[in-house]
Amino acid sequence: MDPLSALRDYTIRGELDRISRVGDEFRFGSDYTFPCTAETAYRSKQGNLYTLETLVFYVKHHQLKHTEYIQIARTQQIPTVTFIDRKPLLEYLQGKIASTDAIELFPSAPTVADDVPIIELHADSRVVDDPPVVDFMSMIRAVERPLKDREAILECRNRDFYSVLVNATKREEERQRLESQQRKDGLVAKNRLMGTEERGVGYGDEARFNDSAMKSNLNLKSSKIAEGVPIILVPSAFQTLITIHNVKEFLEDGVFIPTDVKVKQMKGSKPECVTVQKKFSxxxxxxxxxxxxxxxxLKPEDWDRVVAVFVLGKEWQFKDWPFKDHVEIFNKIIGFYMRFEDDSVESAKTVKQWNVKIISISKNKRHQDRAAALEVWDRLEQFIQSRSHV
Structure with a gap:
């Protein structure tokens, strides 16, 4: 049996725990033994055949998020399954689909004559056993070779899709602009409505209330919260854990991805602004x-919208800020300092003198990132509520 078929058989039977690595070999119970680097018949969309080592590691860790799976595989120096291959590969190994175009069968299938068993006869010419049924269709498929695969059909030579990319990018930018404006309008309306309810103003008094709102203590700037989407500042230096490259995954999904890894994934210029959403569900x-x-x-009016900053722990980060010192900064803006939990105390020596919240995460336990992200959101929400009542 070939390595791919053996792995599929053990996966379907739920016996992956019987697959063990001994030296440079994988032992499938007492049934089979294959080299770890043996190429399987499953071909990646990128064109290479996956090794048995790659497939065994993936099928035993398929429940992990792709980023976490890649990080663990890298620590063990094991080649990974690409994101686009994950789902069809898993469905095949689990027996949910019988076959796939990605499987490249080796041209060593037996011929019909070779595989048809010889019927054993006694001297009196009577048949002793009935011959087994021969699966001729499987034998035919084993020697088939496709003229074109899916990737070859999708290839469009001498065509430039740059204009398509430009138009798609413009549409996405316009969508984000409209969403930003809608959020801004929604926040303004919500603040005004909450102010109306707190003062017991009836719906009949709404017009008078709206006229006087900007002259009263409902004025958003006087309550230290400016109209518009709140702003969170992050350092531009790569030596900090949270940057504009990875802040969205951390705050929205609760997953920390190192900046250098995220930069390689983005394959483009650094964004000037990223929208991060806090989700109730x-x-x-x-x-x-x-x-x-x-x-x-930032314009002078933009500073009224700044509610938080991730600090680098260096004095020069606050150069030319419109505040006189750290005391004023961290009274008006909540500060966060991200660190690995096993870093030395000296790394946080400076920030401990500031009024900032120190958030620790693990270097390897990515499932703990969500708790750290939730702590940031909770601290930020408490700070905004306290600031709105100033």
């Missing part, structure tokens, strides 16, 4: 924030 957005890393680009 998977499909319900509670609040939205703009994340920026260039304080020098």
């Amino acid at each position: 998977r499909d319900r957005v509670v609040a939205a924030y703009e994340v920026r890393d260039k304080p020098s680009a």
